[in-house]
Amino acid sequence: MTDQRMRTGPALVLGLVATLLICAGTSTVRAQDLLIRGGTVLTVTGGDLPDTDLLIRAGIIEAIGSGLEAPPGVEVIDARGLFVCPGILDDHSHMGIDRGINEGSRSVTPEVSITDVIRHDDPSFVTALAGGVTTIQTLHGSANSIGGECETLKLKWGRPWEELVIADAPRTLKFALGENVRQSRSDNPTRYPRSRSGVAEVMRESFTRARNYMAAWERYEAERTAYERTPRRQRSALAPLPPRRDLQLEILAGVLKGEVIIRCHAYRADEMCMMMEVCNEFGIPGGVFEHALDGYKIAPELARNGWAVSVFADSWAYKIEAYDANPYKMVIYYEEGVRTAINSDSAERVRRLYQEAARACRFGGVPENEALKMITINPAANLGIDHRVGSLEVGKDGDVSIFTAHPIQTEARCEMTIIEGVVYFDRSQIDTLATWPPDGGGEGSR
């Protein structure tokens, strides 16, 4: 199945990484060269290529074709009989966050950022790697109307947190609608808003404040320019005072400018309609609805307004607002042209996202490659990083997962996971999965 060279993979790599970290603290990014020979390459965007080689140089895919030669010193992985896929993306996760994912003391907290609290040694990352996942977006919980800024990470286990962050990924901001925001299941609700209309009002108020904030800065900049252009002797007044810098409103202004992507937790179609309406009022482009369980009812409206979705493959009727969810939503979204990602939301489901994607084929017959897109190029596009990851194309990052069968087939198993040419998971090198992760993993594990 795999040759001997494959077996010298990650144990050694991990050992080296650990040693480097211990000896030198942080060190430079390691991007490696790798030739993956003879697999069935599932490019996702350019068809399935049997018996094809894939060459990664300095972490980037340099060539895809047959009979590629390994340059001197480049490690070769024998993938004959195996399926070479893009690294899987999970665009809705809560892994790797230190000390709290919901700043529940207030309903509007866009100023708080996951980037500040990445826990890069979260053992759940290893579980995700074992399922072929190379990139996640880790988000705030859904307790707040506006929860805070999210972060997109590559799961470079053993590396310092700065190296996990995809620096050129667009900024994303978590919003939420529904039961959690209203604290409807709380015995002791403490804050506004308590109703769906209240949530709408909070959104409008927040965007209005941000619009006024932008206007205040524009006014100030104009006054300052005029002041500075006035010759010194002719200046009558003091220099204009700048407005107070407000970190909440700064990122909301980014949303208004279309620079920050909205990631909005939503279950019910009516709430999604409300959110789209509010965004349209403020000229905010469509973002991504998280879960969108009964959004299939408004799939044409989602497509028309430029919204994408990131869904659970199933999870229907587990609470009131999930009642109308059903597993045919993926095919409906697909047929209506709504870009759809399938997410895990969990440190457990993350290790079998490819089986979650298979549900899209089982329920309603989404084509295999389209289902595969839902865990690769679609979440990449949702995150605005599809120019780098999500498919196997020359010039893209060398992020690869290698499976024993087509990942949509039930017998598929991930054998190896590679990020930018570095092997981070190699099944042949692990001793035990049975007792892992040590803390049971999962969203509530810390």
Next chain:
Amino acid sequence: MPRPAVRRDRPLLCRVGPPAVLLLMLGCLLPPLPAAAQPDPGVYAVTGARLVTLSGAPIERGTIVLRDGLIEALGTDLEPPPDALTVDGDGLTVYPGFIDAFSQAGIVLPEGREYAGNLADRPASEHFDPGARNLEDYLKQGFTTALLVRDDAVFGGGAVLMNLIGEDVSSMTVKAPVVQTLGYAMQRDYPGTLMAVVAYQRQTLIDAAYQDLLLNRYRREPRGMVRPPVDRALEALIPVATGRAPLLVIVQSENDLKRLRDLGRDYGVQYWIAGAQEAWRVPELIRSAGAPVIVSLDFPPIESVTGYWYDRAFRHLEEAESEAFDDRDEAAVHGNAAAVATLGVPLALGTGGMRDPDSFLENLRLAISAGLPAATALDALTRTPARLFGVEAVLGSLEPGKIANLTITGGGDIFSDSEAYIAHVFVDGRKRSFEKPRPRASGPAAAGPAGEWDLEINAEGMTIEMTLTLELEGTDVTAVIVQEGEEMHLSGTFSEGELSLQGTIPDESAAPITLTATIEGNEMRGSLGVAGMGTFTLTGTKKPGSIPSGEGGSKDD
């Protein structure tokens, strides 16, 4: 193997619900003791001791004279003045008083939890109790002086340098405030998560700098301008926010240190690093920051150290391999101060975060055996913090005219010998002497109920730790429960393995409290009942080396 101090995240008293009430009843309702009346400093002469002056070469057999709280003279050919009380220093070593450069000594926080977002206009000594019971524990570790830093806050107010013997805050204070402080303590209200703490730190620094701008403008030309709000806490941060004064920042992990690096970079904040338990993981960060580091010897458990799982994930480790990893990680934890010492930044030492400073000297010796030079350790407890805190004119070395703070050790070299101990301390010329500790039993604890027990009370899923000391006379038992430094007295009987104790909560409720337990060897199981509150299960373990009182060690002098 000595057990390193283990940090708990936050005081038990901070938690909510009935267990907290129980705790309050058990721990907090004792009226605070008035500070023990302190003898006048008077005149002392310590004779025939080795004097490690740090202002020149050590004096092998010298005399040091203290008068009215100051060092009067020291030297070899020095006759004790006729009015001096003489302390025989034969076999003892005199050091400048040790400074705990990052400490919560004697800070008794109010019941419940105070919101501690920005306390910059308040000194950390606000909740310092000169009669706090734990001060004795700090003195026993050789500390004469401590930089008090609140660790329950974000902006924790001014750190205060405090001498540890005295009657009241005003006379004990050496310098206040020394430096503004910052932590990552999450609050019950906003900021309630780490990420919000970071956002709050940023916005507060922005606001302080903005307040500076507004106040300056308003002083110049108030007309035509909305008057700035009065905000003392914010204004106290203006020197920090405008880069004119340093900020002492409490950090522990690798990523805490990086958060601090980024805060300094983005907001122009100068900082001192306090705690810094994972400084060894980011030496380049420390070196390029060039910031003073006050290393806490509150060693974290290795399982909580960043990267613990790197070598352990998906691995079936043979016992020897597993132990080798554990040893390596423990060596790194112990070697933290040694690692910082090589980076060319000022190094001081402290107890910050330790719930109980008793293990400080033990941990110091572990740090030294992991590579921290003893001379550096001594500097880190004396000269370096004195200089950092701007009090080198009065502390940090033994010189005439300086404050009479001495740490006097016996039984060997305090930096290497586990038998060595603190024999006396002088603080502002006031003497406190300690018995030579009993040798620690390495074997199992002495059998029988008498002695010290570690108790764990399970109250609705929450574990509360306390110590129980039992004294027996026949079948009569007197007992003291200590929790969070507070005592409660009980009495009762012990017969046929059954312990039964009664008492009342020492507050106006006078709620009856009963403790019943079965003792087998060094294990205890039973329950603790508080009238009106319920009954909680209890387990106890006899402390190793705990022997019945009355057979204690002898005083060395």
